[in-house]
Amino acid sequence: MAKTLGPVKRKFSPWTDPASVPFIRFENITKRFGNFTAVDNLTLDIYEREFFSLLGPSGCGKTTLMRMLAGFEEPTEGRILLQGKDISGVPPYKRPTNMMFQSYALFPHMSVEKNIAFGLKQDNLAKGEIDTRVEEMLKLVKLEQFAKRKPAQLSGGQRQRVALARSLAKRPKVLLLDEPLGALDKKLREETQFELMDIQQTLGLTFLIVTHDQEEAMTVSDRIAVMDKGIIMQVATPAEIYEAPNSRYVADFIGDINILEGTVTQTDSALGAPGLVRIDSDGLSVAAEQECQAVKGDHVAYAVRPEKVRISQEQPADTSLNAAYGEVWDIGYLGDFSVFLVKMEDGRIVRAAQANVSRLVDRPITFGDMVWLTWSRDAGLVLTR
């Protein structure tokens, strides 16, 4: 039975097709500021019409990478290709990219429509054409009645939409968005995420977004590049990043996860082939069914996400399941979920999350209860990095 990782958002995956040509190509890019290396020999392909996210903590080099594409920084080494053409040395005002700034950077002395028209005026378009385009943009972001206002007279959400309209007005080949929703409150942010996706698909543009918010990246992106210290840790779809992280760093950075350090005790297939891997983690034996990337005796990490761990007061009958026994140490009630922190005999803590599917519970699990944690062999993952 062929299984996929998580839900499929849309049928769009040029990166799986070896014949497709990348739209943007970062080729062995290094950027140094004095002694500090912000981006370290990085190579990355982004495809046309893709919604691509650069995700990472602050200082990981994601913004620098984006600013190099916009032309505000020049790479120290390497080159950037846009539609196969090297764009190094092209100043920002001659690049077919437009950027939406984190601070929005709306010109405070110009009205909303003047802000949106600014880029079009630079191209010396006819006045009539500019007016039509501005109107179109105002309609797109639903700000028609605010055309004459100054940015100071708008709320945060409206400013964000003006910034978006301004950067879209020139119909750039690539739209760069630097933490576009960072300044909005949670509710507005969620709404706007879907608006962004809509606009991207309607206009058929390539979007490159920089964010430190993993939820935002997961929601909007076709693919995510997780960055750390100037290098890319993993490039994959949101579901792959979440369900099949390639390293401890990515697993830990995205979502919540239990990581157990251990040693491989048994593999039943050749390296790289699917099969069963057994790991001993300080006396706790766990099994994983996956493509094996390690051999017996290797030190690895075993990772399993809390929502895939079941908690029960009865010992499981199915011996093929992974199981751990311990005492309920703490409970976090989050409304939709409850997180149980279970302390095993050796003192290590394993987290299990359970959806609160009904309002009333017969026999609630509480502090001090002895419980069994179980999870299937395909729930967890062996990480070698």
Added chain:
Amino acid sequence: MTKNRLDATVLTLGFAFLYIPIIILVVYSFNASRLVTVWGGFSLNWYVSMWSNQGLMDAAWVTARVGLLSATFGTILGTLAALTLVRYQKFPGKMLFSGMIYAPLVMPEVITGLSLLLLFVAIGVDRGFWTVIIAHTTFTMCYVAIVVQSRLLTFDRSLEEAALDLGCPPVKTFFQITLPLILPAVISGWMLAFTLSLDDLVIASFNTGPGATTLPIKIYSQVRLGVTPEINAICTILIALVTLGVIATSIGTKRAEVRRIRDEHMALRTGS
């Protein structure tokens, strides 16, 4: 609250010290008597005689022209200097440059005045109207640079980047985005430069020549001969002009503040 009362006392005494001499000067400009200590009744005599004092009026006219021109040159150069200080991280001689900006602010005027004069003599320039303007431009530009610099330090660079990103070349970006936004600082720099030029005695004395006697030089030479109520009158007019200017500016700022608050309310009302 004793602390508040102490503070109030300190401020009252301090401001009394600062303002009483000026108030006395203004009041006595309307004194009918020539004697300082005798109040001879209200009179506009001294304003009339000031008006008919050709030397004084000529000096005032020279001063106004020197002030307008040197403040304008000083503002242009000072704004460029501020841009250099803030925007150019490293270039050869940056240390020397910032030294040349800060030093004139505290340099005793006799040194600045004398050294500039010697330069003019050495390169064979006749002293007069234009040498005073050059001298005033040189020291006022440093004040302008400081004023504009402090505005540029808080300037959001992403505004300029946004303009570049939207296809606007750098020089055009400066005139369309940067300059309009720093204009209030540039204007107050200009006003500062203008008053400094209006006020200067020492540097102008060294660098002036025939036919370019400025008002402070004129006032100084008359003051040396003794207090004349005519000087009180012209001083009062200068004080009134400056006070009006300052009040007008502060009303302007107040207006801008009111507008800002109104804008914020508008933004809140319309919601997201």
Added chain:
Amino acid sequence: MADTTADNPHANPARWLVVAVPYLWLLLFFVAPFLIIFKISLSDTAIAMPPYTPVFGGWAAISDFVSELDIENYLFLTEDPLYFQAYMSSLRIAAISTFLLLLIGYPMALAMARAPNSIRPILLMLVILPFWTSFLIRVYAWIGILKPDGLLTLALQTIGLMGPDEQVEIFRTDTAVFIGIVYSYLPFMVLPLYAALEKMDNTLLEAANDLGCPPWKAFWKITFPLSLPGVIAGSMICFIPITGEFVIPDLLGGADTLMIGKTLWTEFFSNRDWPLASAVAVVLLLMLVVPIAIFQNQQKKVA
């Protein structure tokens, strides 16, 4: 890292005009004059106009020129005790005035910083306003007050502190000079102090009080040390120009009030001895190099 466009090699070459124009202007009209003043201070007094032997005489004259340089003007400065006394007196007057300014300015700045937010802008404007009115006028205003038959005498006689035949003997003394200096420079002292005190976090003092430190002690342990940058900036902004002050000692001081700015003025305008005036200026400048360096350092930290 913030300044990126400046590092951008593809930036407009016209950008360098922005640097070049003010740079060249200051080199020509601020630095070059210092080199000239230094040269002239080493040349002989001549009767001709300009009253010194020219220093620019083509390349051929350079060797002559070098051999003609002499330090006679500087020797003269050391020979005549008047100059030494004038320098010392200037430094003394500047130091005492700066101290007086701190003594008066600090409580004012502190009171302003502690005033309610609503009236602070007004107080600030009240401090700045005299600065916008002419320096010369403000000094001149004091003449009418301090003269023996001036308003101070009149006021003291009126309230009976002084007999009808007595007069205030302040005008044309050092006291008058101190009054004039403190009066003229007070805004320059108050503004940097206020800037330093105003941005101080009030909760620091609350924290100190909360931890058992009484208010007066909290002032010396918290407020004053944190306001030191303002104290240094204000002191330098006052001390340096006061040392070379001319207008105030000339209008308010007496014949025995020695200040080097006045000496320089006299050498230049009355005695027409330009080389000696230059030597006086060079020595004054050398004396002020250290305070100016302190001031610049302070300004750079603020910027």
